[in-house]
Amino acid sequence: MSAVWHPFTQHGLGEPIPLVTHAEGAAIFTGADKVGGGRRIVDAISSWWVTTHGHRHPRIVAAMREQAERLDQIIFAGWTHEPAEELARGLRAIMPEQLTRVFYSDSGSTAVEVALKMALGYWQARGEARHRILVLEHGYHGDTIGAMSVGQRGVFNRAYAPLLFDVATIPFPAAGHEQATLEALARACVDQHAAAFIVEPLVLGAGGMLTYPPAVLAAMRAICADAGVLFISDEVMTGWGRTGTLLAGEQAGIVPDILCLSKGLTGGAVPLAVTMASEAVWDAHFDADRTRMFFHSSSYTANPLACAAAVANLAIWRDEPVRERIATLATRQAVRVAALVDHPRVTGVRTLGTIAALEIGGGGDGYLAALGPRLLAFFRERDLLLRPLGNTVYVMPPYCIGEDDLDRVYAAIGEACDAL
Ligand SMILES: *Cc1c(COP(=O)(O)O)cnc(C)c1O
16 A cells, blocks of 8 residues: 555545556546556646646756756755746746746745735834734635635634634625625725735635636725735736736736745746745845845745746747637637536536636535535546536646547536536
């Protein structure tokens, strides 16, 4: 029996854990020599939302290979290297110009931890006792203690609840209730003497692919600006074209004070994250006094191989028709998902860019809905990598996925609606 302990996996259920040997484009493959192997599986969730251009994009692979020949790893406190510098320049060129500073870390969770620490450091430096973080109901920002603290409480973090810090939760802007959200936010900014508001723009991913309109995002941004509360945009999932634009925030015309990016930053090839900050946030830490520096690091901060992969990702965005691919995929998904709208067991159909989601058999039971594992097995038997959130089925493929593979995905979802 394997010694490997997998994430978000109940090993006691004895569910199969396939051994993946290689991947290409929108497909992953299990080894032909293994039991149950030799299968081609459609990666319909981009290997948990990270793979944007497809697996093993030649340019990203080449960039990492070339970088490995030169410099593998170097301490980043007090030292720098070309891939990190080039990536920062590239990000500055395509991200909102108000975000002038780039801080590296390793994952979406650490990008969020960094953002929260930057926000608190900002207020500390200004001599104002602001430390309350405002969060949106159903939000998800990662699985470290700080990231869990600002995320939705529930079965995922019940055991750790005593360690999580207090936040003020703003109700999700469900259709018809947007005004209540905005009023609650405006009130909390003042009453809580808030330091920052952290939010996933336009779509709450792990919370169930819950969408809300750009106008609400723009209004929330304006409320925080008026109150002087830092606005942290967690674009870890939504960034890099997922919602149809490079950043989801673009659709609302907003620029945050602090921006978190990870997942598609390297095209999904290797772990890397950035937290981009405004000049004001940087300035709060800029001083000749060493006690005011930004106290955060991890061993592999700005790993050169990861930075090289991200530089290649930027080149792909610049040189290849990525936006056209995204638009094409969005249209293809919208057509297929529209065919399911009238199915009697389907509710809540929604699409946003390359993301499509729906509920099978009504909602309400949450992540541990009994239907979830049955759906997972149903899709696995059909060689599809889909991982429903409870009875919310969503599709979020790499941008290179072909029409045949999409047909297979949607045919299986249709079948699941009939059969389960
Ligand atoms: C996935 C995700 C994270 C956490 O990223 P990890 O790399 O898994 O730590 C944070 N925020 C959002 C919105 C995410 O979707």
